[in-house]
Amino acid sequence: xxxxxxxxxxxxxxxxxxxxxxxxxxxxxxxxxxxxxxxxxxxxxxxxxxxxxxxxxxxxxxxxxxxxxxxxxxxxxxxxxxxxxxxxxxxxxxxxxxxxxxxxxxxxxxxxxxxxxxxxxxxxxxxxxxxxxxxxxxxxxxxxxxxxxxxxxxxxxxxxxxxxxxxxxxxxxxxxxxxxxxxxxxxxxxxxxxxxxxxxxxxxxxxxxxxxxxxxxxxxxxxxxxxxxxxxxxxxxxxxxxxxxxxxxxxxxxxxxxxxxxxxxxxxxxxxxxxxxxxxxxxxxxxxxxxx
Numbered sequence: 001x002x003x004x005x006x007x008x009x010x011x012x013x014x015x016x017x018x019x020x021x022x023x024x025x026x027x028x029x030x031x032x033x034x035x036x037x038x039x040x041x042x043x044x045x046x047x048x049x050x051x052x053x054x055x056x057x058x059x060x061x062x063x064x065x066x067x068x069x070x071x072x073x074x075x076x077x078x079x080x081x082x083x084x085x086x087x088x089x090x091x092x093x094x095x096x097x098x099x100x101x102x103x104x105x106x107x108x109x110x111x112x113x114x115x116x117x118x119x120x121x122x123x124x125x126x127x128x129x130x131x132x133x134x135x136x137x138x139x140x141x142x143x144x145x146x147x148x149x150x151x152x153x154x155x156x157x158x159x160x161x162x163x164x165x166x167x168x169x170x171x172x173x174x175x176x177x178x179x180x181x182x183x184x185x186x187x188x189x190x191x192x193x194x195x196x197x198x199x200x201x202x203x204x205x206x207x208x209x210x211x212x213x214x215x216x217x218x219x220x221x222x223x224x225x226x227x228x229x230x231x232x233x234x235x236x237x238x239x240x241x242x243x244x245x246x247x248x249x250x251x252x253x254x255x256x257x258x259x260x261x262x263x264x265x266x267x268x269x270x271x272x273x274x275x276x277x278x279x280x281x282x283x284x285x286x287x288x289x290x291x292x
Contacts, residue, residue: 001027009035010043012072013056019047025054033062037072039100040087046075052082056113059088067091068100068127069113076131078104085140086112093119094127096153097140103130110137117144121153123181124168130156139167147181148172149209150196157184164192166222169199175209175236176200178222185241187213194220194251201228203236203264206251211235211242211268218247225254230264232289233277242268253279260289 001013010016013027017037027040037043040056056069066072069085073094085097094101097111101121111124121127124138129152138150147153150166166178175182178194194206203209206220215234224231233249235242244262253259260266261275266289275287284290 001029004030004032006032008033010037012039012041012043014041016043018042018045019049021049022051023053026057028057030058031060033064035064036066038062038066039068039070039072040085041070043072045071045073045078048077050079050081054083056085056087059090061090063092065091065093066100067095069097069111071099073101074099074104076103079107080104080109081107082109084110084112088113089115091117093117094121095144096123096125096127097138098125100127102126102128105132106136107134108136112139114141115143120144120146122148123153124150124166126152128154128156129159132160133164135163137165137167141168143171145173147175149177149179149181150194151179151192153181155180155183155187155189157186159184159187161189162191166194166196169197172200174200174202177205177209178207178220179218180208182210183208183213185212189214189218190216192218194222197223200226202226202230204231205235206233206249207247208235210237212239213242215244215247220249220251223252223254227256229256229258231255231259232263233275234262234273237265238263238268240267244268244270244273247273248275250276252277255281257281257283257285258290259285261287263289265291
């Protein structure tokens with residue numbers, strides 16, 4: 001598609017609502033929606049289908065939620081693979097470079113476009129993921145208010161993020177992470193690295209902003225900085241169910257208070273992990289954790 005598509009709900013360059021697989025599709029037209037499920041390739045995708053080798057090259061803009069460079073909303077059993085987004089993505093909540101709201105699998109996808117959301121659940125690859133994200137990379141600037149991540153804004157219960165890299169700068173207010181903004185209980189984040197800077201107000205992490213699940217074999221090099229508190233090289237804050245293992249930080253941590261080389265405020269478990277980054281703060285900061 002090379003034309004401007006302007007509509008309300010289920011708006012996309014190729015298929016507004018699809019139950020069939022889509023392959024080798026390209027959208028270079030402007031996509032505008034005023035309601036939910038707006039995407040560069042598909043607005044809403046459902047069923048045991050695959051969207052593969054699809055590419056969005058233009059702006060996708062909605063004043064509402066569930067907005068993605070490839071798919072706005074994908075249900076269970078949908079696989080999105082080998083897709084790229086290079087366009088500017090704008091929406092309210094559940095906004096991402098590849099899939100705004102995903103219950104399926106996203107693999108080997110790349111986002112190069114800027115993602116800008118007015119509200120929450122914002123990511124370079126997925127805004128909110130209940131499924132698996134593997135071997136994906138973000139290089140675009142990602143911005144929102146709450147739950148913002150270079151790969152996923154929110155990684156939901158039982159979800160998985162593996163072998164992913166973020167190189168873009170991430171900005172927001174609270175629960176902001178280089179890879180995931182907020183991670184739920186029983187979620188897994190493994191073998192991933194953040195190279196981008198993370199900037200916000202409260203609860204910022206090089207890998208996860210607010211963590212309740214597992215982080216294993218992850219690495220942060222990006223600077224973590226902001227105006228308030230609870231910053232960590234791996235996680236801003238960890239709950240009792242959280243576990244960090246075999247992970248490290250070399251990025252600089254700069255904030256007002258409660259800053260740690262690995263975790264700002266720790267209630268979980270940290271094993272076989274280390275920090276080599278500089279930690280700055282006015283009050284309550286530590287090489288591993290500020291609060292433990």
